[in-house]
Amino acid sequence: MKLFNQRNALSKWVRQEKMAGKSIGFVPTMGALHTGHIALIKQARSENNLVVCSVFVNPIQFNKAEDLKAYPRTLDSDLAQLEQSGCDAVFCPEVKEIYPEPETRVYDFGHLDKVMEGRFREGHFNGVAIVVNKLLNIVEPHRAYFGEKDFQQLQVVRALARMEGHDVEIVSCPTVRESDGLALSSRNVRLTEAQRKEAPKIYQALQMARDLYPGHGVHFIKENVTAHINRSSELTVEYFEIVWADNLLPVDTPEAGRTAVACIAVYAGPVRLIDNLTLYS
Ligand code: PAF
Numbered sequence: 164m165k166l167f168n169q170r171n172a173l174s175k176w177v178r179q180e181k182m183a184g185k186s187i188g189f190v191p192t193m194g195a196l197h198t199g200h201i202a203l204i205k206q207a208r209s210e211n212n213l214v215v216c217s218v219f220v221n222p223i224q225f226n227k228a229e230d231l232k233a234y235p236r237t238l239d240s241d242l243a244q245l246e247q248s249g250c251d252a253v254f255c256p257e258v259k260e261i262y263p264e265p266e267t268r269v270y271d272f273g274h275l276d277k278v279m280e281g282r283f284r285e286g287h288f289n290g291v292a293i294v295v296n297k298l299l300n301i302v303e304p305h306r307a308y309f310g311e312k313d314f315q316q317l318q319v320v321r322a323l324a325r326m327e328g329h330d331v332e333i334v335s336c337p338t339v340r341e342s343d344g345l346a347l348s349s350r351n352v353r354l355t356e357a358q359r360k361e362a363p364k365i366y367q368a369l370q371m372a373r374d375l376y377p378g379h380g381v382h383f384i385k386e387n388v389t390a391h392i393n394r395s396s397e398l399t400v401e402y403f404e405i406v407w408a409d410n411l412l413p414v415d416t417p418e419a420g421r422t423a424v425a426c427i428a429v430y431a432g433p434v435r436l437i438d439n440l441t442l443y444s
Contacts, residue, residue: 164245165252170261170301173254177215177302185212189304189331191295194218195235195349196244199339203308204248206336215302216245217254223266224290233433235349254301266293272322275411279404279426280315280437291316292323299329307331312338312346314424314439318411338438340366346438358431361397365429368392369440372405372425377417377444381405384425392429401428401435405442417444 167173177187188207192200196218207214218241225231238255245253269289270276276288299307307324309317321333339347344366345359354362368388375384389400405414408422417423423442428435 164242164250166242167252167254168256168260170254170256173215173252174301174303176252177304180213181303186306187211187302187304188214189298189302189307190214190216190250191298191307191309192216192218192241193220193234193349194241195237195352196241197339197347197349197351199310199312199347201244201248202339203310203336204245204250206334207306207308208249210334211304211306213251214249215252215254215304216250217256217298217302218242218245219254219256219261219294219298221261221290221294222258223262223293224287226284226286229433230435233353235352254298261294261297268293270323270326272319272326275315275322276319278315278406278411278413279402280428283401283428288316288319292319295320295323296327296329299324299327299331304331306334308334308336310338311335312348312438314426315411344370346436348436350434350436353434354431358397358434361395362431362436364392364395364398365427365436365438366440368403369425369427369438372403373440373442376405376423376425376442381414381417388425388427392427397431399430401430403427408441417442419444 188211190203270292317335343363345362368391372384372388389403392398392400404426408424414423424439426439428437
C-alpha cells in the first residue's frame with residue numbers, strides 16, 4: 164500500500180494509473196476506522212482496479228472545538244486495517260497541506276444543508292463540502308463511496324458533485340450495524356458502558372417509526388419515537404424528522420410509492436449519534 168502526505172504526489176500517481184487504464188475508487192474518511200469503513204473499501208475494491216482512501220480529520224467541519232479535540236485518532240490501526248482490506252493508496256495529509264490558506268468559501272445547497280444536521284451543526288456541511296471538493300480535485304476518482312448512515316451528507320455530496328461538475332459517480336453503501344442494531348460510528352468508542360447499553364434504543368425507535376408509517380400521522384410517530392428514546396436516562400433526542408428521501412423536505416402526508424427517511428440525532432452524554440431508516444408507503 165502506498166502512503167502519500169503530499170497532494171501533488173498523490174495526484175501524479177493517480178494520473179499515471181488512470182493513463183494505464185486503471186479505474187479508481189475513492190473512500191474519504193476521518194480515520195478511526197471500523198467495519199463500516201471497511202465495507203466501503205470492499206465495495207470500492209469490487210468495482211474498481213485501484214482503491215484510494217484518505218484519512219484526514221477535517222477541522223473545519225466541526226462546529227465545536229471540544230468535539231474536534233475528542234475525535235478519536237488511531238492512525239496506526241487505520242493503516243493496518245487499510246492494508247489488510249486491500250486499499251492500494253492512502254492519503255494522510257497535514258492540515259496545512261489541505262488548507263494552506265484560511266478557507267473563506269461559502270456553499271449554498273438550498274435547504275439541503277440547512278435542515279437537521281445543518282440546523283444543529285452550523286457550518287458543518289460547508290466544511291464537508293469544502294474538503295470533499297478538494298479531495299475529489301486531488302484524487303479525480305471514477306467513483307467515490309459514502310455511507311448511508313450520513314444520509315444528509317450523502318445528499319449534500321451529490322449536490323456538490325453536480326454543482327462543481329465533478330466527473331465522478333457517487334456511490335452510497337448501506338449502514339453497517341452491531342448485532343443489537345447500533346449503527347457503527349467512530350464515536351461509539353466514546354460511549355460509557357451504560358450509554359452503550361442504551362444506545363440500541365435509537366435503532367429500535369427508528370424501527371418503531373417504520374412500523375407506524377404510513378398508517379399513523381407524522382406528528383404521532385415523532386412524539387412516540389422521541390418519547391421512547393427520552394425515557395432512557397442516558398439518551399436525549401436532539402431532533403427526529405421524517406423527510407422525503409429525494410429532497411429532505413419534511414413529510415406532512417405520506418404519498419403512496421414515495422420514499423421517506425426517518426432521521427435522528429441523539430446525545431448520549433457528550434457523544435452525538437446519528438442514524439436513519441428508510442420508510443416505505
Ligand atoms: O463522513 C466523513 O467521515 C467525513 O464527513 C468526510 C466525508 C470524510 C469528509 O471529511
